[in-house]
Amino acid sequence: MTIASNVKQTLASLKGAEADLSSLALRTQDFESKRTLHETMMSVHEVVTDLKKRIGEMEREEFQYKGF
Amino acid sequence: MxxxxxxxxxxxxxxxxxxxxxxxxxxxxxxxxxxxxxxxxxxxxxxxxxxxxxxxxxxxxxxxxxxxxxxxxxxxxxxxxxxxxxxxxVEGTGTIFIKDGKIMEDNMKKERYTTDELLELLRRKDVYQVADVEFAVLEPTGDLSVMLKKENQPLTPKDLNLAIAPIKEPQTVIMDGVIMDEPLATIGRSRAWLYTELDKLGVTVENVFLGQVNSYGELTVDLFDDQLQVPSPQDRALILSTLKKCQADLELFALGTEVKEARQMYSENSEKLQKAIDKVMPILKG
Incomplete structure (x- = not known):
């Protein structure tokens, strides 16, 4: 396992968590909880964006990491 | 006749x-x-x-x-x-029996209550020691309402400064194996959704004695067949563990990389994720 593939795995997990949070926010009846869940989802999304950027850099620097 | x-x-x-x-x-x-x-x-x-x-x-x-x-x-x-x-x-007013932790003997005399009766009323409220009571009033109906001293009151999350997630009342969607359409509509769900959830649990509607949906949209059921084990909802616990794992991963990446900017990016994001986890913890754990 290379670092790049580890980062990609984490990225996938985070994306999954983001989607789960989003669907939980939709299902939740309480407004306050809904908002907290949504805000958490946004933070996770920011992390996802940063990780994506980093993966792009890694792939550019070392070509063998490209793809899955 | x-x-x-x-x-x-x-x-x-x-x-x-x-x-x-x-x-x-x-x-x-x-x-x-x-x-x-x-x-x-x-x-x-x-x-x-x-x-x-x-x-x-x-x-x-x-x-x-x-x-x-x-x-x-x-x-x-x-x-x-x-x-x-x-x-x-017409309806009468309450009579104060205990004020500032002291028994009002005159008021008791006025209502013709004996000490034994006062103790009995207190015991009914699970109070055995008069010294624990800050305030007690005899309602017009004859009930005694008791306010305990703060140190004798049950501990609440507020006392501990604990953050807890607010909840809404659960809706009962299945009774005696019959789907209740009105509560389902109240939480904005359809029968199709309910059937999917039941499928996930691996049970049929006919076997469900009671089914309730909590404020997170999770279905919990009690079956006619008590031998069957039904899994409890794990969605929220799973999200929490995924988030925690990702946060730990980010910390590892920060330690592992040689690139300065990347290291900073990783540690910033791990902190951001940690903050998010702390905030959402009461909801995902509750």
């Missing part, structure tokens, strides 16, 4: 009349909160019984009596809504 038939007709008639009168007077009549409800409740009952059994009495007279006894508490209830003075006069 033979006497037995007369009694049967009168009894049925008065059961129906009493039923509708109690409906009309509402929950207050049944709880017998004030003198009026208490006294009129007894009178209405006796009039009904008297007329049903006493064949020499006129049914019509009985009905008049019942209606008057029902109307007076109703009217007094309406006036009570408007006037505080009238309310105090």
């Amino acid at each position: 033979p006497a037995w038939l007369d009694i049967a007709v009168r009894s049925i008639l008065f059961v129906v009349i009493l039923f509708f009168i109690t409906k009309w007077l509402g929950k207050k009549q049944i709880s017998e909160l004030s003198f009026f409800e208490y006294a009129t409740g007894i009178s209405i009952g006796s009039i009904g019984a008297e007329v049903a059994m006493g064949l020499e009495r006129s049914i019509f007279h009985g009905i008049i009596g019942v209606i008057i006894f029902a109307a007076i508490p109703f009217i007094s209830g309406v006036i009570s809504l408007k006037s505080k003075k009238f309310r105090d006069f």
Whole structure:
């Protein structure tokens, strides 16, 4: 396992968590909880964006990491 | 008309009349909160019984009596809504028995309560030591309401400064194997959704004795077949563990990389994720 593939795995997990949070926010009846869940989802999304950027850099620097 | 038939007709008639009168007077009549409800409740009952059994009495007279006894508490209830003075006069006010942790002997004498009776009322509220009580008042109904001293009150999340997730009331969507459409609609779900959730649990509707949906949209069921084990909802716990794992991963990446900017990016994001986890923890754990 290379670092790049580890980062990609984490990225996938985070994306999954983001989607789960989003669907939980939709299902939740309480407004306050809904908002907290949504805000958490946004933070996770920011992390996802940063990780994506980093993966792009890694792939550019070392070509063998490209793809899955 | 033979006497037995007369009694049967009168009894049925008065059961129906009493039923509708109690409906009309509402929950207050049944709880017998004030003198009026208490006294009129007894009178209405006796009039009904008297007329049903006493064949020499006129049914019509009985009905008049019942209606008057029902109307007076109703009217007094309406006036009570408007006037505080009238309310105090009719329904009575509470009498303070314990104030600032001290027993008010004069008030007890006024209500003719003995020390034993006070102790009994306190015990009914699970209080065995008078010293634990800050304030107690004898309500007009004869109940004692007790406020314990702060240090003797149950601990609440507020006392501990704990963050807890607010919840809404659960909805009962399946009763005795029958789907309730109204509560389902209240939480904005369809039968199709319910069938999917039941499929996930691996049970059929017919086997469900009681099914409820909590404020996070999770379905919990109790089955007719108590031998079957039903998994409890794990969605939220799973999200939390995923988030925690990702946060730990980010920390690892920060330690592993040689690139300065990347290291900073990783540690910033791991902190950001940690903050998010802390905030959402009460919801995902609750």
